Amino acid sequence: MNQQGGESDGRGGVEVSKDRNGIEQVILRNNRGASARVSLHGGQVLSWKTERGEELLFTSSKAIFNPPKAVRGGIPICFPQFGNRGSLEQHGFARNRMWTIDKNPPPLPNESNAKPHIDLLLKPSEDDLKIWPHRYFEFRLRVSLAAEGYLSIISRVRNVNSKPFSFSFAYHTYLSISDISEVRVEGLETLDYLDNLYQKERFTEQGDALTFESEVDRVYLDSCNTVAVLDHERKRTFVIRKDGLPDVVVWNPWEKKAKAVGDLGDEEYKQMLCVDGAAVEKPITLKPGEEWTGRLELSVVPST
Ligand code: BG6
Numbered sequence: 001m002n003q004q005g006g007e008s009d010g011r012g013g014v015e016v017s018k019d020r021n022g023i024e025q026v027i028l029r030n031n032r033g034a035s036a037r038v039s040l041h042g043g044q045v046l047s048w049k050t051e052r053g054e055e056l057l058f059t060s061s062k063a064i065f066n067p068p069k070a071v072r073g074g075i076p077i078c079f080p081q082f083g084n085r086g087s088l089e090q091h092g093f094a095r096n097r098m099w100t101i102d103k104n105p106p107p108l109p110n111e112s113n114a115k116p117h118i119d120l121l122l123k124p125s126e127d128d129l130k131i132w133p134h135r136y137f138e139f140r141l142r143v144s145l146a147a148e149g150y151l152s153i154i155s156r157v158r159n160v161n162s163k164p165f166s167f168s169f170a171y172h173t174y175l176s177i178s179d180i181s182e183v184r185v186e187g188l189e190t191l192d193y194l195d196n197l198y199q200k201e202r203f204t205e206q207g208d209a210l211t212f213e214s215e216v217d218r219v220y221l222d223s224c225n226t227v228a229v230l231d232h233e234r235k236r237t238f239v240i241r242k243d244g245l246p247d248v249v250v251w252n253p254w255e256k257k258a259k260a261v262g263d264l265g266d267e268e269y270k271q272m273l274c275v276d277g278a279a280v281e282k283p284i285t286l287k288p289g290e291e292w293t294g295r296l297e298l299s300v301v302p303s304t
Pocket of ligand 1: 092249251
């Protein structure tokens with residue numbers, strides 16, 4: 001039991017254990033009983049639960065929990081690319097690698113150490129350096145759970161004195177929803193987006209809110225820092241706050257694509273919606289010694 005940021009009543013805190021496949025995982029709990037689970041495989045958040053034990057993230061019933069592939073669900077980290085250009089694997093390698101616990105992370109400005117949290121670290125392996133040459137980076141990830149149950153994820157990517165490099169990024173967040181036809185996304189109105197279903201052609205969002213009646217695979221550009229996902233049936237709203245992440249990816253595979261994705265049940269597209277804080281259109285470039293920070297905060301509030 002490794003207590004970091006543990007609270008005084010003994011219930012809140014941080015526990016490191018192994019999952020059924022022997023992969024290290026970290027469970028964060030706050031005083032009120034909300035929790036989050038983070039796997040060292042991919043640094044992926046696999047569960048985020050309210051104090052009543054309700055799961056807020058979707059994980060497929062067909063998910064494969066054996067590395068190297070990322071689990072279908074939770075919050076896979078897409079780095080150093082979002083998408084599938086060039087020789088890098090789709091959505092980058094970070095989600096497929098084993099991360100380590102960072103015992104001595106550099107201080108994080110404006111961030112309290114009092115809440116339950118875990119710091120993880122990813123450095124490139126020799127193989128990563130072959131597919132992404134000369135990019136010596138350090139990727140530091142902090143996942144924390146606030147007293148109110150908010151889930152916060154902070155990524156810091158540093159260029160460790162290699163030549164300048166660029167990357168794109170996304171927190172590929174699989175929200176658990178009642179039914180895709182009952183859900184709408186607010187905060188993307190009037191924005192331009194790149195539509196992956198039309199060779200990344202640029203369109204402008206016309207609707208008041210985004211609703212779903214077929215496959216959606218878009219990158220909304222330069223959004224404001226708050227997006228809301230309203231679930232009418234469950235009477236709850238996810239609030240997504242982001243910083244350092246200009247774009248928002250919205251993905252639902254719908255019926256046909258769901259059937260083609262091996263680790264997703266045929267009907268499960270109805271219970272999931274990916275809404276990602278992301279930096280896709282304009283890659284982030286780091287010169288030697290520079291660092292980038294991208295923050296995501298997820299909360300859930302009751303709604304009608
Ligand atoms: C989306 C992409 O964001 O992620 C889709 O735009 C892709 O095209 C999806 O199918 C899931 O990707 P993956 O690699 O996790 O199956």
